[in-house]
Amino acid sequence: MMNTVLGTYRRLPSWQRIICIVWLVIIVLTVVGPWIVPYRPEVARPDERLLPPDLHHWFGTDENGIDIFSRILTAPRTDVLIASLATALSVLIGAPLGIAAGLLESSQRLGGMLISNLLMRLLDLVQAFPVFIFAIVLVALFGGTSLNIVLAIAFVNAPVFLRLVRSEVLTLRRKPFAEAAVSVGNSELMLGVRHMLPNALPTIIVQISVTVGFSILLTAGLSFVGAGIKPPTPELGNMVASGAPYLMTGQWWVSLIPGAALGLIVFSFGVVGEVLNIALHQRRRPAEPATVSVPATPMSETAKCSIRPVSGKQGIFEVRGLSVSAGRGSARRELLSGIDLSIVRGETLAIVGESGSGKTILARALLNVLPKDVYASAGTITYNGSDLLAMPDKQVQALRGSSIAAILPNPRQQLHPLTTIGEMMIGALRAHRQIDRSGARHEAMRLLSSVGITDPETRLSAYPHELSGGMAQRVCVALAIMHSPSTLIADEPTAGLDVTIQRQVLDLIHDMVKRRNMAQVIITGDLGIAAHFSDRTAVMRAGRILEINTTEELFRNPQHEHTRYLIDAAAR
Incomplete structure (x- = not known):
């Protein structure tokens, strides 16, 4: 300073x-x-009154x-x-x-x-x-x-x-x-x-x-x-x-x-x-971007991930008839309408759609962090049999980070600009675990190493603006997985990153999800990401889900006209 x-x-x-x-x-x-x-500043001298400067x-x-x-x-x-x-x-x-x-x-x-x-x-x-x-x-x-x-x-x-x-x-x-x-x-x-x-x-x-x-x-x-x-x-x-x-x-x-x-x-x-x-x-000026060299998974290997349909299985996350609205009375307008989703452990569900289709509102609804004046007007969001929308705030707060984790877009903006990476991670660890600062610091270093960050001890002392975009996103991934959540919601996790770093981050998240048998919802406007990193894909438009199917079947045989339009546009 x-x-x-x-x-x-x-x-x-x-x-x-x-x-x-x-x-x-x-x-x-x-x-x-x-x-x-x-001279003494409070003692009067009558014989020297009103003398000019000398x-x-x-x-x-x-x-x-x-x-x-x-x-x-x-x-x-x-x-x-x-x-x-x-x-x-x-x-x-x-x-x-x-x-x-x-x-x-x-x-x-x-x-x-x-x-x-x-x-x-x-x-x-x-x-x-x-x-x-x-x-x-x-x-x-x-x-x-x-x-x-x-x-x-x-x-x-x-x-x-x-x-x-x-x-x-x-x-x-x-x-x-x-x-x-x-x-x-x-x-x-x-x-x-x-x-x-x-x-x-x-x-x-x-x-x-x-x-x-x-x-x-x-x-x-x-x-x-x-x-x-x-x-x-x-x-x-x-x-x-x-x-x-x-x-x-x-x-x-x-x-x-x-x-x-x-x-x-x-x-x-x-x-x-x-x-x-x-x-x-x-202190908030961004640093020049740098890249982190981590071996990427070959494309062919990623594309061969097993696809497990959830038909007939009870999902860890169940969304039924969800509608989300903004405003009240005559000013009320519906942002999401009749959303039905289900996802089980070990599965990745991609939600794709054009900008403004309601993907991010759905992600916030799943996390129960809707913006002001936006609310769930109908339906349920069930997590492990409990309705998130009906839970007390403290109970929902306890679930966030520990059982339900999020990776949000623009990683540098997700990190506190005036706090070091170490302080953020130590604070997040101690919020959900009975652990002292020393133990939390060692755990933070282990987490940073697990997401491919070299020299984690030095990185703990860094501020967000001192990290490259890819490294900042790796920190966000470490924060998301630190409590071994059962569900990960990734909203545009590669937004603002260059192509090489995007692939590294997606490979990292995909590997973490599979190794930890997590359920993942990945929200993206890139059909290529959905094709290579998801088991099932849902297509959204104007706040509705138009089509949902296994990723292989959806790309091979799209049923809805808008789905075909998006696939054709991506192929051009």
Whole structure:
């Protein structure tokens, strides 16, 4: 992290470098300012009042004869400290509430959405009052002590972070990595703390810098109107206020120099926030792709996989009459209609179809992770005799990752961008097993080796952007199989990978499924993948299954016109 910040600093324009140095000086003065002053900043000297700047008093003296330079060196201890404490408190209040509000709103549960809406309407009421007036009222009611000023500023700033974090959570909750985190069994609380909050940090950090600057202004404003820090305590707001009358008589330095110092402090915090934002985003730059050399299974061998029809057998996954809809009432539209599927252990079922045919919605329905406002309107999804759609959330969560695993498209997006591969795998292992960190780390290394990743110990320390696309997908495969699931749902597992890497990943998944006797649903728009890696194939269009048969029979003797059209198009 420090190397990233230093690298970003070197690339900054000269004026931003200067402002960053000024910010560091301000932070140092906040700590040591009162100890390095040439004159005592609270002791009046009536015989030296209103002296202009000179060699003895660089910034002159005020109406009490106190050295202004000494007071400015000391003032950050008050202004910056109060603003920093107030901002930290507002983040501690606003960020958790923002995460909760965002997760409740995206939960699709009536109670959660109602609580979130009530919270937001309460914020509307609080923020309807002008911030400065609100702060003045709070300080007037509870007293102008430093603690009360901190609490008042934190109270008026907390809604800013609550709204900011809530909006980030609502956006991030729809990202593929969030869906992947849910699919491996993370609870909503874990999703918010480990996945939502770290990804919202760059935005929060920028807002923190702006809020610290605003809080310094608010502290100074309260002192300016007499509701904040009282003289003779060195504070920029009361220094500006006490010196303002003397502007008319030509003693400009008494008010103007503290005002300029106040402006410089606020500006420096804003610039530093932008620099940190750039530095944090630098860590997410993707690395150049690289390939992993793993021997591929010959095409002829793959094509000879035994085909086992499921007729007359009870499937581990049974889908009967499934319909999925979006919206309610007159706005309701059906996305899937009358889906019937069955799959047994050791079998791979491919679901093919053109873009928009409903393949991904079906995959999400099987995982019970449908998007907001999308729901199963009819039918059942039975896993080992239990209806997934009727299960409590905690029971479904326990199944995801341990018994039902998923491999989703675009592997880099499925991995937490701010967490190392090791932390992700260790967290996923400990979520479903009673195992210590050391044992989980060794198991993670074994899993990475099993999916063809060399030097697994080094890879555990890597971030997703440091991996090639193929290697990232291998990590996703390792995450999917780590708990020896009985069913694997692979939704476009080779999307975004080049042809060579696609074949390596498909061979790897196919080998894992057969060796572990897993049931697999592979969703793809590539008929070639279905032909070579599945036992049965289902053809979808417009949310319906048009035809389902053994793969060999379907390609040899397609029954539906659309199936023939897809096969002819693939052959061209």
